[in-house]
Amino acid sequence: MSDHRxxxxxxxxxxxxxxxxxxxxxxxxxxxxxHGRTALWADVWYRLRHNKMAMVGMVIIILLVLVAIFAPxxxxxxxLYSPLYDQNATPQEKAESVKQPPSWxxxxxxxxxxxxxxxxxxxxxxxxxxxxxxxxxxxxVIGLFFGALAGYFGGWGDSVxxxxxxxxxxxxxxxxxxxxxxxxxxxxxxxxxxxxxxxWATIARIFRSSILSVKENEYVEAARxxxxxxxxxxxxxxxxxxxxxxxxxxxxxxxxxxxxxxxxAFLGLGQQLPTPSWGNMLTQYLxxxxxxxxxxxxxxxxxxxxxxxxxxxGDGLRDALDPRLKGSV
Amino acid sequence: MANxxxxxxxxxxxxxxxxxxxxxxxxxxxxxxxxxxxEALAVVGESGCGKTVTALSVMNLIPDPxxxxxxxxxxxxxxxxxxxxxxxxxxxxxxxxxMIFQDPMTSLNPVFTIGSQISEAVRVHLGLSRGDARQRxxxxxxxxxxxxxxxRYKMYPHEFSGGMRQRAMIAMALSCEPKLLIADExxxxxxxxxxxxxxxxxxxLREEIGLxxxxxxxxxxxxxxxxxxxxxMYAGKVxxxxxxxxxxxxxxxxxxxxxxxxxxxxxxxKDRLLTIGGSPPSLxxxxxxxxxxxxxxxAEEVCRREEPPLRExxxxxxxxxxxxxxxxxxxxxxxx
Amino acid sequence: xxxxVEVRGIVxxxxxxxxxxxxxxxxxxxxxxxxxxxxxxxKTLGLVGESGCGKSTLARLxxxxxxxxxxxxxxxxxxxxxxxxxxxQSVRRSMQIIFQDPYASLNPRMSVGSIIMEPMAxxxxxxxxxxxxxxxxxxxxxGLQxxHFTRYPHEFSGGQRQRIGVARALALNPRLIICxxxxxxxxxxxQAQVLNxxxxxxxxxxxxxxxxxxxxxxxxxxxxEVAVMYLGKIVERATHDDLYGNPRxxxxxxxxxxxxxxxxxxxxxxxxxxxEGDVPSPIDPPSGCRFHTRCWKRQEIxxxxxxxxxxxxxxxxxxxxxxxxTP
Numbered sequence: 001m002s003d004h005r006x007x008x009x010x011x012x013x014x015x016x017x018x019x020x021x022x023x024x025x026x027x028x029x030x031x032x033x034x035h036g037r038t039a040l041w042a043d044v045w046y047r048l049r050h051n052k053m054a055m056v057g058m059v060i061i062i063l064l065v066l067v068a069i070f071a072p073x074x075x076x077x078x079x080l081y082s083p084l085y086d087q088n089a090t091p092q093e094k095a096e097s098v099k100q101p102p103s104w105x106x107x108x109x110x111x112x113x114x115x116x117x118x119x120x121x122x123x124x125x126x127x128x129x130x131x132x133x134x135x136x137x138x139x140x141v142i143g144l145f146f147g148a149l150a151g152y153f154g155g156w157g158d159s160v161x162x163x164x165x166x167x168x169x170x171x172x173x174x175x176x177x178x179x180x181x182x183x184x185x186x187x188x189x190x191x192x193x194x195x196x197x198x199x200w201a202t203i204a205r206i207f208r209s210s211i212l213s214v215k216e217n218e219y220v221e222a223a224r225x226x227x228x229x230x231x232x233x234x235x236x237x238x239x240x241x242x243x244x245x246x247x248x249x250x251x252x253x254x255x256x257x258x259x260x261x262x263x264x265a266f267l268g269l270g271q272q273l274p275t276p277s278w279g280n281m282l283t284q285y286l287x288x289x290x291x292x293x294x295x296x297x298x299x300x301x302x303x304x305x306x307x308x309x310x311x312x313x314g315d316g317l318r319d320a321l322d323p324r325l326k327g328s329v
Numbered sequence: 330m331a332n333x334x335x336x337x338x339x340x341x342x343x344x345x346x347x348x349x350x351x352x353x354x355x356x357x358x359x360x361x362x363x364x365x366x367x368e369a370l371a372v373v374g375e376s377g378c379g380k381t382v383t384a385l386s387v388m389n390l391i392p393d394p395x396x397x398x399x400x401x402x403x404x405x406x407x408x409x410x411x412x413x414x415x416x417x418x419x420x421x422x423x424x425x426x427x428m429i430f431q432d433p434m435t436s437l438n439p440v441f442t443i444g445s446q447i448s449e450a451v452r453v454h455l456g457l458s459r460g461d462a463r464q465r466x467x468x469x470x471x472x473x474x475x476x477x478x479x480x481r482y483k484m485y486p487h488e489f490s491g492g493m494r495q496r497a498m499i500a501m502a503l504s505c506e507p508k509l510l511i512a513d514e515x516x517x518x519x520x521x522x523x524x525x526x527x528x529x530x531x532x533x534l535r536e537e538i539g540l541x542x543x544x545x546x547x548x549x550x551x552x553x554x555x556x557x558x559x560x561x562m563y564a565g566k567v568x569x570x571x572x573x574x575x576x577x578x579x580x581x582x583x584x585x586x587x588x589x590x591x592x593x594x595x596x597x598x599k600d601r602l603l604t605i606g607g608s609p610p611s612l613x614x615x616x617x618x619x620x621x622x623x624x625x626x627x628a629e630e631v632c633r634r635e636e637p638p639l640r641e642x643x644x645x646x647x648x649x650x651x652x653x654x655x656x657x658x659x660x661x662x663x664x665x
Numbered sequence: 666x667x668x669x670v671e672v673r674g675i676v677x678x679x680x681x682x683x684x685x686x687x688x689x690x691x692x693x694x695x696x697x698x699x700x701x702x703x704x705x706x707x708k709t710l711g712l713v714g715e716s717g718c719g720k721s722t723l724a725r726l727x728x729x730x731x732x733x734x735x736x737x738x739x740x741x742x743x744x745x746x747x748x749x750x751x752x753x754q755s756v757r758r759s760m761q762i763i764f765q766d767p768y769a770s771l772n773p774r775m776s777v778g779s780i781i782m783e784p785m786a787x788x789x790x791x792x793x794x795x796x797x798x799x800x801x802x803x804x805x806x807x808g809l810q811x812x813h814f815t816r817y818p819h820e821f822s823g824g825q826r827q828r829i830g831v832a833r834a835l836a837l838n839p840r841l842i843i844c845x846x847x848x849x850x851x852x853x854x855x856q857a858q859v860l861n862x863x864x865x866x867x868x869x870x871x872x873x874x875x876x877x878x879x880x881x882x883x884x885x886x887x888x889x890e891v892a893v894m895y896l897g898k899i900v901e902r903a904t905h906d907d908l909y910g911n912p913r914x915x916x917x918x919x920x921x922x923x924x925x926x927x928x929x930x931x932x933x934x935x936x937x938x939x940x941e942g943d944v945p946s947p948i949d950p951p952s953g954c955r956f957h958t959r960c961w962k963r964q965e966i967x968x969x970x971x972x973x974x975x976x977x978x979x980x981x982x983x984x985x986x987x988x989x990x991t992p
Contacts, residue, residue, distance in 0.1 A: 050350070218770035222833070225728050226784045227757035236783075240774040375852040476942075490943045520715035521879060522940045525923035529939055547853050550882075550925030554932040573929045591857035593886035595909070595924045596931070601864075602857040602886065608822040609852065624854075 047320040054316020060309035067122055068129040075119040076106075079276050082113040099292055108298055112288065117298055120276040124299065127270075127277035128306060131191055131261040132254035138196025140250060143203025150204065151211030151242075152234055161204065168201035173256075174263050181269040188277075191270045195260045199253060206249055210242040217241075244321040248314050255310030262303050278303050337508055337541050338387065339363040343401035345379075345386045348394065352613045356382040356396070358565040364509065369535060369542040371556035371573075373549065373585075375609050379565040380545045384511050387543070388428055389418050406508075423454040427502030431514035433494035437486040443497045444470075444482030447504055454505035469500040473530060492523035499530065506538070513545045528554055549592055553577065561585045564610055564620040567639055571646040581648035581656045583625045619651070627652065668703035668739075669873045670760075670841055675700050675726055675736030677719075681948060694947050696722040698897035699736075701974075704890075706840070709867065709874040711888030711905075713881055713920070715944055719897040720877045724843045727875070728760055729753065740841070758788055761834035765846035767826035771818040777804070777829055778814035784836040803832040807862060824855035831862065835870075843875045848883060860887060881924050885909055893917045896947055896955040899974060903981040913977060913988035916956050954986065962987050 048054055067074060082097075089097070097114030100106055108117040146165075150158040168176070173195075180194040214220070215238060223233050258278075264270040265279020273280055281299040289296050345357040357379040364370050372380045385391050386398055389410060403410040405421060413421070430436050438446060447469060448462035457465060463482075470478035473496040486494060495515060502510055512531065516524035528551060534540050544555055552559060552573070559576040561569040561584065569582040580586040590603040607624045610616055616623050622632040631651050642653035650656065678693035697719040704710040714720045725731045727738050729745060737744045745756050761784075764770035771780055781800040785791060791799065801811045807828040818826055827847060834842050844863065848856040864887065866872060878884050884891055891908045893901045893916065901914040912918045922938040940959045945951055951958050957967040966986055974984040 217772075218764040218766055219772040221725075221730060222762065222764065222770055222830075223772075223783070223787075224730055225757065225760075225762045226787050227754045228783070228787050232787065236775070237772050241772070375854055492943055520944070521881070521920060521923045522715065523943065525925075525937060525939055528925070529937070548925065549853070549927035550932075553927050553929045554925045577927070577929050588854060589927060591854060592927055593857075593860065593880075593882045594927065595882040595885055595921060596926055596928070598906075598909075599886060602861055604857045604861055605854040606858070608824055608855060 044317075044320045048316050051316040051319060053312045054320070057309040057312030057314075057316065060305060061313060064125060064306050064309070065129060068125045071122045071126055075116075075122045077116040077119045079115065079119040079123040080274055082115050099288070099295070101294070109294070111285065111295060117281075117295065120281060121278070121298060121302060124276040124278045124281055125302070125306075127188065127265075127275075127279075128258045128261060128303075130188070131195065132257045132310075134192045135195035135199065135257040135260075136250050136253045138192060139199030139203050139253065140246070142197070142200035144207055144246070146200065147204035147207030148211060148234065148239075151208035152215065152230070152238065158208075162208070165201035165204050168198060173198050173260060177260060177264055178267065178269065181264060186269045186272060188271050191261055191264055194264070195257050199257070203246060203249065203253075206245050207242060210245050211238055214238050214242045245318075247321065248318045251317055252311050252314035255307040255314075258303065258310070259307050334365040334367060336363050337366045337368075337406065338543075339402075339404040340383075340387065341402040341404070343383065343386055343403065344399040345382050345391055345396060346399050347396045349613075354612045355565050355615075356612060357386060360401075360562070360565075360567050362560050362567070362570060364541050364543060366508065367535065367539045367541055368558060369544060369556045370558045370560060371544045371546060371552040372560045372562060373546060373552055374562035375547055377564075377609055377612065378562040379612075380562050381513055383562070384428070384513050384543065384545050388422055388426060388511065390422075423450070424505045425507050426509045426511060427505070427507040428511040429495065429498045429502050429513065429515050431517050433491070433498040434486065436498060437494060439486050442483050442485055443489065444484075447497070447501050450501050450504040466500075466504070469503055470497070472503065472534075473497070473500045474526075475500070490523075491519050492526060495519065495523075495527055496530065499527075499534075503534070503538075503540075507540070509541045509543065510534075511543045511545070514547070515544075516551060517546070517548070524551070531555065549589065561588075564615060565612055566620065566649065567647070568621065568649045569647065570639070571648075575643075575646050579646075581642040581646060581653040582650045583627050583656070584621050586656070587626065619649070667706065669706040669741070670727065670875075671701075671703040671737075671739040672723075672727060673701050673737040673739070675723070675738065676734045677722055677726055677731065678734055692948050695897050695950060696947060697726060697733075698950075700894075700897070700899055702892055702899065702902065704841075704873055704875060706873050707867075707871040708889040709876050709887055711884035711891040712875060712877045712894060713879065713884050713891060714894035715879060715920075717896075717944055717947060718894040719947070720894050721845055723894075724762065724845050724875065724877055728762055728843060754788070758784075758837045759840045760843070761837070761839040761841070762843045762845060763827075763830050763834050763847045766850050767823050767830060768818075768850075770830055771826055773818055775817075776814070777809075777816050777818065777821075780818070780829060781832050781836055784833060788837060790837065799836065800832075803835055806835070806866075807832045808858075822855075823851050824858055827851060827855075827859050828862065831859075831866070835866065838870070839872070841873045841875070843877070845877045846879070847876075849878065849880065856883070863887065881921055893920070896944065896950050898955060898984065900956065900984045901982065902974065907978070907981050911978075911981075911990045913981065913983040913990050914956075914985045915960050915962050915987075915989060918989050919959075954984070956985075962989075 097110060098112055100110040102109045106116050106118065108121065111117055111120070146161045150161040176198050177194040180197065181190055184190040184193065220233060220237050223237050261270055261277065262279035262282065265277050266283050268283065270279050271277035273284065278299040282296060285295040285299070340363070341361050343357055343360045344355070347354040347356055360379070360383055362370065372383060374380045382391070387403055391398060398411060401411070405425065410418060410421060437443070444463070444466050447466040451457055451462040451465045452459070467478045467482055470481060475481050475493060475496050489497060515531070516527045519527060531542060532555060535542060542555070544552065546552060556573050559571065559573050560567055561576065561582065563584050569576060569580065569585045576585055577589065580589065587603055587605050591605055593599065593602060605624050610620055610623070618633040618635055619625070619628070619637050622628040625632065635651070637649045637651045639647050639649040642648040642656070675697055676699055677697040678695050681692050681694060700723055702710065712720050712723065722731070726733045733746055738746050740756060740760065745753065748756065778797070778800050781803055782796045785796045785799065790796065801814060804811060804813055809825065809828055809832070818829065821829065847863070848859050851859060860883065863874070867874060874887070876884060876887050885905065888905050890902070890904050892899050893914065895916050901908065901912070901917045908917065912921055919938045919940045926932055938961070942959055945958055953969045954960070954967045954972050957963040960967065964987065972984045972986045974982050976982050977988055
């Protein structure tokens with residue numbers, strides 16, 4: 001860079017030489033500010049785009065979300081429609097409708113009640129996406145709040161918060177969720193709460209340690225020397241720099257929540273039948289796994305692929321956000 | 330170039346490039362030099378000038394990918410290291426060339442005692458028995474002036490101070506009686522009084538066991554106390570190469586010349602330091618012509634157009650500057 | 666001229682060991698152990714010592730970034746350690762700090778402009794427009810360019826980042842700037858740029874500096890007075906010429922002798938004093954004179970009695986029973 005310039009004769013109060021008109025300069029500043037801010041994230045996006053696996057994950061996630069949103073348009077049939085209960089259907093149609101292998105009419109076949117599996121799968125994605133997003137949001141709100149409190153202020157509050165988090169670590173997520181669900185009763189809303197509440201501890205712990213390391217940076221000390229308030233230090237200096245591991249964890253956490261919902265639904269605690277979710281589809285098709293294993297296979301693959309997609313994206317984000325790669329050579 | 334003895338190491342036209350996402354980084358771009366037995370050569374330059382990569386290339390320790398030695402010869406005792414297989418190179422690296430780094434903590438394994446790490450090195454390279462290796466390790470610790478060597482033998486790296494760790498590293502590097510010690514900023518992380526101890530130790534070892542030293546540093550003071558020959562690097566290339574007095578008192582390159590005048594000195598009161606404007610260039614995007622020309626106070630038209638070759642400015646004094654031959658006059662003229 | 670800042674008998678001991686119970690038992694690191702000094706307005710005091718001597722802790726005590734156990738810091742006539750938060754806020758306008766690591770001292774998520782404007786924003790100085798104008802002014806002042814306003818720290822080299830740090834420190838027109846090893850992380854050719862800049866700014870705005878460094882050569886270039894610290898105490902304090910021409914404390918003598926000169930002929934002729942061993946731990950500093958374990962002049966008394974910091978010549982204070990170069 002040939003940016004170097006010796007300090008010229010220049011005193012405070014004197015008009016700085018901008019090399020252009022003042023208005024022009026203001027405009028240029030505004031433009032560059034937008035550009036500058038995006039440039040920081042453009043950097044991350046650049047690295048992410050060059051990570052093939054992360055891009056695969058991202059495409060799958062986008063498709064999943066689109067499918068969930070446009071489910072009524074995409075589903076070839078009403079997911080609840082069963083010819084068995086259709087008074088217009090002939091007895092022969094009824095007999096031939098159940099457990100059909102994939103065909104042009106039913107791309108993924110039909111289930112034991114003659115319902116279109118593809119339609120149920122498409123509608124089931126809504127549950128997964130909802131659980132993933134809502135549960136992780138709940139975890140984030142609780143986890144970030146307590147993590148920030150513990151990390152920034154330390155002391156007794158830190159000990160109390162972190163020991164409570166340890167209690168949550170003491171039992172496996174699924175067991176904990178089952179316990180909570182038993183108290184709250186089955187149902188989708190309670191699944192959000194159970195998974196969300198259980199997830200806070202990890203987020204709090206990650207955020208706390210991230211804050212602890214960011215806090216040691218000299219720029220935080222610099223802000224303090226200037227007389228910045230705690231609120232300012234937290235919001236301007238610590239948060240933006242401590243949030244990166246949380247972005248990674250939350251992304252992967254969505255996958256985890258989807259898996260946990262499937263577990264709970266499989267145990268009959270999640271979304272109640274007949275409304276389809278991938279988890280309760282698994283339960284529903286379990287009895288046929290010896291005779292017609294493909295039925296169970298379909299929701300199973302859907303779960304695995306979406307969970308994997310979130311893990312791949314999270315992994316890619318971790319590499320892309322790594323500040324060690326940042327800066328000049 | 331002090332030609333006092335038989336050549337121990339000769340590097341010819343070394344090019345080490347790193348292939349990164351942003352482009353090819355020419356970290357070392359055509360570097361040649363030689364070290365005679367018992368000679369002390371200092372490689373001087375700022376961060377990113379390629380001095381460490383040169384040392385790692387000699388040791389064949391360039392991480393590949395992204396790095397690769399593209400061209401050149403590294404001849405150690407008459408054999409080209411770049412033509413050897415892995416086993417032979419390990420042999421040379423362990424038995425004939427030792428290396429110490431700036432941060433000894435990263436090169437010592439924290440879960441083993443200092444003693445076991447040194448005797449391990451001794452056993453691998455000299456094939457001694459366990460007991461003999463232990464004896465030798467304690468001898469080495471004494472040699473690098475670690476007090477209470479027997480007791481220290483059983484201690485872990487974290488129980489050592491920074492200076493002690495560097496001594497232990499030197500002991501480990503010496504474990505197989507190398508002929509050449511490559512020291513990469515050995516005292517930069519240490520306090521001044523400890524730095525003096527370490528440099529004193531290196532000087533003593535040179536006298537006692539006739540060790541040749543390749544000292545890599547940015548500190549012109551440390552160089553002055555140790556080296557006989559100086560190689561100044563800038564942006565991956567050698568810009569000046571001569572014996573130390575010539576470089577320090579009669580420099581023929583504006584970079585080395587201004588660098589000498591820009592450091593504050595303990596023995597002189599200065600009102601203003603000479604400054605070199607700007608920063609070292611990015612190795613991906615080098616300026617045309619002479620790499621130093623954008624920062625050079627004496628640069629002229631030709632410097633921005635043509636890259637000056639490294640050639641003799643006077644007998645035994647190489648410089649890569651268009652005005653090397655009459656640098657004094659040229660410099661005086663511009664200054665006045 | 667009157668002293669702008671005066672430190673009297675400041676003490677800071679850090680408890681060793683974590684937790685509330687253990688800290689009572691584990692002993693303390695005596696980081697700063699009764700330091701007094703003063704700096705005249707418009708002058709530079711160089712504070713020299715090896716790592717762990719307490720020089721950086723002293724800087725943070727003076728800025729009240731950490732609480733002192735005992736002692737006073739008189740700035741503009743008031744003991745700032747006793748001020749209320751609100752009163753302290755106005756003092757912070759006049760004292761600033763420049764840090765060692767230009768990579769860690771700038772928030773990577775903030776643009777250069779907002780970094781420089783931050784002190785003004787905190788102290789509600791001027792309108793947004795005025796702050797911007799001032800930031801551009803400061804950029805030019807430290808040798809950067811107006812268009813750097815919107816860039817981010819990672820786009821700059823170490824030397825340029827340090828200039829940004831200097832601009833930030835100047836934003837509120839402070840009277841005192843504490844420079845905590847501001848050039849030791851920079852490349853040789855960049856150090857001179859930053860040192861010259863600091864000197865020019867001092868002349869132009871009659872700033873007062875406390876310049877902390879481990880490098881005696883750098884301190885020689887920038888300082889009017891020099892204080893040498895060893896294990897939490899000042900062992901010698903003199904004017905620049907006095908200290909370098911006539912060092913009296915054996916530690917200062919050894920420290921100067923250890924600094925390598927960029928001059929091969931002088932280096933060859935030099936007789937070095939090589940100190941033995943390492944700096945002792947500040948948790949359990951040696952009895953008597955803290956330097957006696959490494960001193961070649963030690964006598965019986967040095968191990969028992971701590972020498973006070975006494976004036977041995979006009980303006981030249983030494984804490985040694987047997988100082989060098991004494992007539």
